Amino acid sequence: MNLTDRVVVITGGAGGIGSALARRFAAEGAAAVVLADLDAEATAAVAQTVGPVARAVAVDAADEGQVRDLVADTERRYGRIDLFCANAGVATGVGIEAPDADWDRAWRVNVLAHVYAARAVLPGMLARGGGHLMHTCSAAGVLTAVGDAPYTATKHAAVGLAEWLAITYRDQGLRVSALCPQGVDTPMLADGLATGHLAARVIAASGPVLTPDQVADAVVAGLAEERFLILPHPEVAGYAVRRAEDPDGWQAGLRKLVRRLRATPPPP
Template identity: 55%
Template sequence: MKLTDRVVVLTGAAHGIGAAMARRMAGEGVRGIIASDLDADAAEALAASLDCPAVAAHADATMRPEVRDLVRLAHDKFGRVDLFCSNAGAAFGTTIHAAEDQWARSWSINVMHHVYAAQAALPGMLARKEGYLMLTVSAAGLLSAPGDAPYTVSKHAAIGLAEWLAVTYRPRGVKVSALCPLGVRTELLTPGIEARHPAAVAIAAAAPLLTPEEVAESAVTGIDREEFLVLPHESVRSRYAAKAADPDGWIDRTIAETAAATGSGR
């Protein structure tokens, strides 16, 4: 899908990958962007800086009514929604013994947020027989994030949701992409690397860290090509193929790589 003259709704837009995506899409000549984030001031600053019509919105992406209101706002301001990028996410760096609220928060933001986005955007897209959903998932949804159980589990669920949406709605004109970066220099990852958290260190060791701008470039290219899996780190493709071909071997290699990166095997 070409982004020229398209209307975009983007959650998690104020920082990191979301802000980079907003700036990159503005450069493609979009008709307008709804830039949504819990950080209202940063969303306002981003919207004001974009080289296209843009409206900032303060919204909690885990609340169905607030996500629905983003679509209504886009219709009020720009007439429709062509592309909904559900980009908000969260990680806690916790194990299977994570607190109940961390499991619940991971599920609500890393899975149900995408569900609410699809529920809100699909009616208008299906009526026009055209539209696009991009879910920011993670390479952890295809592989794993050693040291972070809620993140790994919820991101796997998000991949399953994206697959279901693609199978169900691609025949009706709605394209779906799952954006799956590995390590990215954002506030979601870099503090963990500095603190030597096992999950963050293992991710950083698996492939070179990308900038948010590099991920945004991959996202725009993936939308243009209408690819289901958008993989900013090309090495994820071969790792995912190796996992499918030999799951036990992949698990053993992941254990060894994690131990080497964190020093836990010493």
């Protein structure tokens, strides 16, 4: 996808990867960039930095009615949506002992929000013969977020959903991408490191931590090539191959890393 003159919607647009995508898409010549997030004030501030093509909307991506209204309003204003980035996400930093409420929130934000986005934009995209969905799924969706069971399970589900959409609708003109970065310098990772969460420490120890702008660069390249898996950390592809070829060895390596991290207290 060439982003020039495209109409784009980004959920989770108040910061991190979402705001970096907005800035980069505007620089690429997008006709409109609609930023949607629960945090109305922060989203409006991001839209101001992006420029006149940006519009901020307060939206809960895990509420189907609000997502449906977001899509309908954007199509009324701009005539179409060319690219919908389902980018909102939440982590828990805990294992299966996470309360049911945390499991439910992870499911709703990390999976159902993608379902709601697809339901809302598919009719218009298919009627026009094309469009692009990009789901932010995380490297956890093809590997594992050690230390965060709800995040791992829901991100795997998100990749599976994206693949299902790609297979089902590609011949009708729909393109689908799953964005799967590893460590990114966002508040989510910073908060996890500050509290010593194992999941965040494993991420930080597993490879370079990219800036959101570097992720946005990878996204633009991936969209241009219409890639399904967009991997800002290229090493994730190698990890996935090793995991598939030798799952027992892969798990043994992660257990070794976890033992080392647990023996080393996190910095104060």
